[in-house]
Amino acid sequence: MKQDFDVIVIGAGPAGYVAAIRCSQLGMKTACVDDWIGKDGKPVPGGTCLNAGCIPSKALLESSELYERMHSGIASHGIAAREVELDVATMIANKDLTVRDLTRGIEALFRYNDIEWLPGSGQLLPERRVRVTGHAGESRMLACEHVIIACGSSPVEIGAAPLQEGRIVDSAGALDWTDVPPRLGIIGAGVIGLELGSVWRRLGAEVTLLEAQDQFLSMADRQITRSALQLFQKQGLDIRMGALVKSTQVSDAGVEISYRSRDDDHLLTVDRLIVSVGRRPCTENIAAAETGLLLDEGGFIHVDDYCATNLPGVYAVGDVVRGPMLAHKGSEEGVMVAERIAGQQSSLNYDTIASVIYTQPEIAWVGKTEEALRQNGVNYRTGTFPFAASGRARAMRETDGMVKLLSDAETDRVLGVHIIGTHASELIAQAVLAMEFEASSEDIARTVFAHPTLSEALHEAALSVDGRAIHIGKQARGRK
Amino acid sequence: MTTEVKVPALPESVSDGVVVVWHKQPGDAIERDEALVDIETDKVVLEVPAPVDGVLEKILSAEGEQVTAAQVIGVIRSNGTAAAPLPAAAADQQPEEAVRQEYDQPLGPAVRKLLAEHRLQPGQIPATGKGGRLTKGDVLAYLAQSSAPAAAGEEAAEEPAGEAAVELRPPVTRAPPPVAPTPGMPEIQEDRPQKRVPMSRLRARVAERLLQASLGTAMLTTFNEVDMLPVRQLRERHGKAFAETHGVRLGYMSFFVRAAAEALKRHPDINASIDGEDIVYHGFCDIGVAISTERGLVVPILRNAEYMSLAEIETEILEFVEKGKTGKLAMDDITGGTFTITNGGVFGSMLSTPILNPPQSAILGMHSITERPVVVDGEIVIRPIMYLALTYDHRIVDGKNAVTFLRTIIELLEEPASMLLDL
Numbered sequence: 001m002k003q004d005f006d007v008i009v010i011g012a013g014p015a016g017y018v019a020a021i022r023c024s025q026l027g028m029k030t031a032c033v034d035d036w037i038g039k040d041g042k043p044v045p046g047g048t049c050l051n052a053g054c055i056p057s058k059a060l061l062e063s064s065e066l067y068e069r070m071h072s073g074i075a076s077h078g079i080a081a082r083e084v085e086l087d088v089a090t091m092i093a094n095k096d097l098t099v100r101d102l103t104r105g106i107e108a109l110f111r112y113n114d115i116e117w118l119p120g121s122g123q124l125l126p127e128r129r130v131r132v133t134g135h136a137g138e139s140r141m142l143a144c145e146h147v148i149i150a151c152g153s154s155p156v157e158i159g160a161a162p163l164q165e166g167r168i169v170d171s172a173g174a175l176d177w178t179d180v181p182p183r184l185g186i187i188g189a190g191v192i193g194l195e196l197g198s199v200w201r202r203l204g205a206e207v208t209l210l211e212a213q214d215q216f217l218s219m220a221d222r223q224i225t226r227s228a229l230q231l232f233q234k235q236g237l238d239i240r241m242g243a244l245v246k247s248t249q250v251s252d253a254g255v256e257i258s259y260r261s262r263d264d265d266h267l268l269t270v271d272r273l274i275v276s277v278g279r280r281p282c283t284e285n286i287a288a289a290e291t292g293l294l295l296d297e298g299g300f301i302h303v304d305d306y307c308a309t310n311l312p313g314v315y316a317v318g319d320v321v322r323g324p325m326l327a328h329k330g331s332e333e334g335v336m337v338a339e340r341i342a343g344q345q346s347s348l349n350y351d352t353i354a355s356v357i358y359t360q361p362e363i364a365w366v367g368k369t370e371e372a373l374r375q376n377g378v379n380y381r382t383g384t385f386p387f388a389a390s391g392r393a394r395a396m397r398e399t400d401g402m403v404k405l406l407s408d409a410e411t412d413r414v415l416g417v418h419i420i421g422t423h424a425s426e427l428i429a430q431a432v433l434a435m436e437f438e439a440s441s442e443d444i445a446r447t448v449f450a451h452p453t454l455s456e457a458l459h460e461a462a463l464s465v466d467g468r469a470i471h472i473g474k475q476a477r478g479r480k
Numbered sequence: 481m482t483t484e485v486k487v488p489a490l491p492e493s494v495s496d497g498v499v500v501v502w503h504k505q506p507g508d509a510i511e512r513d514e515a516l517v518d519i520e521t522d523k524v525v526l527e528v529p530a531p532v533d534g535v536l537e538k539i540l541s542a543e544g545e546q547v548t549a550a551q552v553i554g555v556i557r558s559n560g561t562a563a564a565p566l567p568a569a570a571a572d573q574q575p576e577e578a579v580r581q582e583y584d585q586p587l588g589p590a591v592r593k594l595l596a597e598h599r600l601q602p603g604q605i606p607a608t609g610k611g612g613r614l615t616k617g618d619v620l621a622y623l624a625q626s627s628a629p630a631a632a633g634e635e636a637a638e639e640p641a642g643e644a645a646v647e648l649r650p651p652v653t654r655a656p657p658p659v660a661p662t663p664g665m666p667e668i669q670e671d672r673p674q675k676r677v678p679m680s681r682l683r684a685r686v687a688e689r690l691l692q693a694s695l696g697t698a699m700l701t702t703f704n705e706v707d708m709l710p711v712r713q714l715r716e717r718h719g720k721a722f723a724e725t726h727g728v729r730l731g732y733m734s735f736f737v738r739a740a741a742e743a744l745k746r747h748p749d750i751n752a753s754i755d756g757e758d759i760v761y762h763g764f765c766d767i768g769v770a771i772s773t774e775r776g777l778v779v780p781i782l783r784n785a786e787y788m789s790l791a792e793i794e795t796e797i798l799e800f801v802e803k804g805k806t807g808k809l810a811m812d813d814i815t816g817g818t819f820t821i822t823n824g825g826v827f828g829s830m831l832s833t834p835i836l837n838p839p840q841s842a843i844l845g846m847h848s849i850t851e852r853p854v855v856v857d858g859e860i861v862i863r864p865i866m867y868l869a870l871t872y873d874h875r876i877v878d879g880k881n882a883v884t885f886l887r888t889i890i891e892l893l894e895e896p897a898s899m900l901l902d903l
Binding site: 446 | 609615616617
């Protein structure tokens, strides 16, 4: 059968659309399939990230943060703002506008790169064919040389709290409310729960988070998460750890949540409930059974280090495969696959992929946590610097948090950097860059950082590894 | 026009020297014959004068560097001015003095610092970083495996038992790697202080030559004693007049030099040296007198000592001592020599076995003068006795001749009139 395309990418989220663009840059005739329908009812690229994830949440976080500052955070600057009004509908509309601009931007990029944009659902068939079924029901079969599956993930649903319009929603639903729920419950105090909780708390909701795990943000560094938990609780987020939701009851009064915590049963009544307990890969129907596409026990598509599946010419990237569910991880996997298809020896360094939580203060980290190093028996040294000692942070009146740097005791190579503080999401990139070049803490210590900046905190943390930070008196050498 | 500044010719026993100090820096104006640079050899410090007027353009051998005879160590520009342009030119031509060393590969700041401190080149170190980059860990590993294993007690990154990872002291990589202790040397322990100081060039050279003497000759020492009473009486009787007439004190050394010169004339094989397969009999007595200076032992030569009067000998020795103190002994002062006299007596030595001064075949050792009971004409008397030692090279000096030679000196000293009468 004649080839319709060199590459067909199933999924136009950050993994898919980036893979498609890279393929096109490398001279391949590329098509990109995605079945997302936007808020206005039209098919739209961008996947979860642009439409119901990263971008809309950042927009609302930004707007809500501004509102909170106007409301209660600027008196010390000598500014008094009275009668600050909130128009949630406008806030949401602004968020929608941002999403629309960006998704249109991707459409433009597709056009610019001569990528065939195929709205509809795609399914892998044997012999590297893909069936694309449009939204009007029409279906076609396309043949290609390579298939890149990037169909992403969706929120996990739990039986104890089935979704119900207006009352119990997933993370996407919580981005569209046009009024503030007085009492908001969130099941799951992970990244998404904390971000959404922050948005609505700032806008006036009383927020309670119920987390089944005992350890708060267990994948992050303990010193950082301890500080984070205190800060969030001080902000007014009621975070209850070790709370397992058993059932929910929806009525006119609201949502009654029954949960078990410390061997006791508890009840909590809220007006609305967000279920954000995690995401699972979207692999139902992604491949016809006769293809033999291998999935792992978690339902992820099984791939090797280079994102190749068990089927020749078929690759999978992004949330649908193993690894952190991060947009940038998916995008770079997409780039790697595109380049490998083109014959290059590309690979991805998973050790330098940063994670970010966009609360305020932000939390960002790259590399190993202190706990992971200890568990692996690695000898390490620690350097920390509190933002309270940063001139820039003080001038901004944003002194919460710290930078923490872990380096190998023998070689001084930077093994992990953990930041909690304002703009941590930006600061972490410097650490990523340094670690990508296998820098030592001394390399960072001997690099000149502009003053006065928040970035200097990274510099001082590096100095602190050797106990020679300039701007702290009592040197925190060691773990504490 | 440029003129080269060269190390002057070094005499036969001196193979190299060390630049001690540059009296001028690049850019300075210099006058011909002005002191330009000092070079230390194992014996003396040579002052090298500027060969022409001009401006010192470039230093090629810095202070502390080893140089050989005729080596070009600097450049003088003859008709340039001493004005500003030179420092820039000097900087271009001396990359090792520049603030930022240029490498042909990307290096992080920590690596640069380590390379500079340990004088390493990136090429000598295996690199494991991204894209073949050299990381700090690579340099540390290289330093660790290229130095001798640390002796017990040296600081190491120790973990307290039971803990998987602890905070550690900052890495100490500032000191150069320790040298392996020589066998037999006590292990270096942290709590007993020791100080390690590199040998000065002079001492190193002396050490080398002393060893050569032991290994290259068949050294043997014969002993005897001399009654110094006659010489003492001469000194007591005529010392004052001597000093007034000649402006120099009458010491013991001049007597010994005279006696030795006389004895050498009578025993020419003592005044000979081995040169390859030949024996060279010297027709002159160039007697070296060992002087102790701060730098170490130097042996200035009394040329044709057989013709020198006592006053001349004393005067010349005094001059040598002065020069020795101020480091102004010239190469000519200390080269050559057919025989050496050394005096351990000034330090209280009773008896010793001096080491030959190659290529000489014999050396006379003087010692302290002590009142001793001796028998003279059947009676016990107290006399000022000095023990003498003659070390000789048995390859060309027979035992009999050595003993006889020494007896000759003694007889001349115990009967000074015989030197006057050529007896």
